[in-house]
Amino acid sequence: MFQADILEKCKANDRSAQLKLYRQYCDGMYCVAMRFLKNADDAEDVLQEAFIKAFQKMHQYKGEVTFGAWLKRIVVNKCIDFLKSRNEQNISLDESYMRCVEEDDWTVEEHIEIDEVKTAIEQLSDKYKYVVMMYLVEGFDHQEISEVLKISETACRTRLLRGKGQLKELLKLKGYGTGS
Template sequence: MFKTKLYHTDLIKQCRNQNRKAQLKLYNQYCDAMYNVAFRFMKNSQDAEDVMQEAFIKAFSKINTFKGEVTFGAWLKRIVVNKSIDTLKSVKYNFSELDDNYLNVVDDNNWEVADEISAEEVKTVISRLPQKYELILTLYLMEGYDHQEISQILNITEVNSRTQLLRGKQKLKELLKQKGNGTGY
């Protein structure tokens, strides 16, 4: 563990000095994981590849801002997530801001589904939801972001994040229930 951290620290120092071999080593260590993160958002291998490449370019150009407060992988993942969202927004993504005064969000932490439904089936159903719900559910469930982080990433309020998550969860449950009843997705 200590040796790995020391190795990463050395690689990052070399990257700060524009060492291409060190950049390639970091790229090779993280490219598969970052591609998977991008693919969860982009749903298309070509777009995921493009987002991943752009994220690495940005990471290497901004590596001097990496302070080591989190792991390099976590820092890079945040760049990939933000780049994915920016790409989605530039294409057609529109998050409508809700008026917080009219919202009464109930925290519902029950995420149980029927035992016969696999994680892959849940992911498939999430990918069929309207994009605003899919994005919130992906950030919350798969990427592990909390509402404060989601609100910052998407430039929405925490209340809106909670509301969209709750609505997305309701749609997800409806679709999973249809599947459970044999009516498909």
Template sequence: MYIVAKRFIANDAEAEDVVQEAFIKAFSKLEQYQAEVTFGAWLKRIVINTSIDTLKANKKRLIELDEAHLKIVDNEYDDKWLVDDTVTINDIKQTIDNLPEKYKYVVMLYLLEGYDHQEISNILNISEVASRTQLYRGKKIVQEQLTKKQHGTRY
């Protein structure tokens, strides 16, 4: 759970506080656990929500896209995005970490945590359309940055 918190919170001590707070929340709301998902998945969601709440409290607000300017992205054609064999998982994580916040959290929740768009929309309080659009745009930026790095134009 600490690793999950660290994906959102850069400061080690603050990430530890988030995990501790999440465990306290989980313990105090244990009667609400319905076993619809595994206990680990339930706890992980609490850790993610607590991490996001902490970021919001630190004035690191999530930036929502204006719904009027969104377009629906067809993910059928977007699912094929490959990176060169020389790109490491650390390169990908670092690139995701450098994304603007409005893309970063959606990309992390989708690619690293495995949440679907409905779950992401509930966690971040955005529409599913916004989730899809932010994922599409975030993945596009990640691809561009990794391509630049591969061709030596970055760093």
């Protein structure tokens, strides 16, 4: 069965097609949820909620992006909602007055392993961690991140730049060193 056929059947509330779509995407979306939540039970719960929402809102999917990208956005939103509901503290700053310098250099020394970078990302404050994760790991752009986190694109760019600076400092403190 082709992807478009499955999606159309899901829009018609066909349970068999929904199950096929779930099986096709559940593992990848579980990994996305785990990167944010770090707890298997929480990730499973959020994943189920995300799929329920996706099936309920399937009529809103217009094919402007891949279905996987559309679903990933729902999963990330659900993860962030879950974290907010657990009262994890987010410090609000008025960052509208700040100007951000674009910097696309995300290079690190060759000897640094990806797991070391992921561990360092986990040590960032939530304010920076989620922006860095969404940008580097999930591949979201500034506009998408700002919509999901309900912050301005300027604040997104500022947080990304500061998160990158903190990430480099953490790697330096660990003795890994980084490129420029």
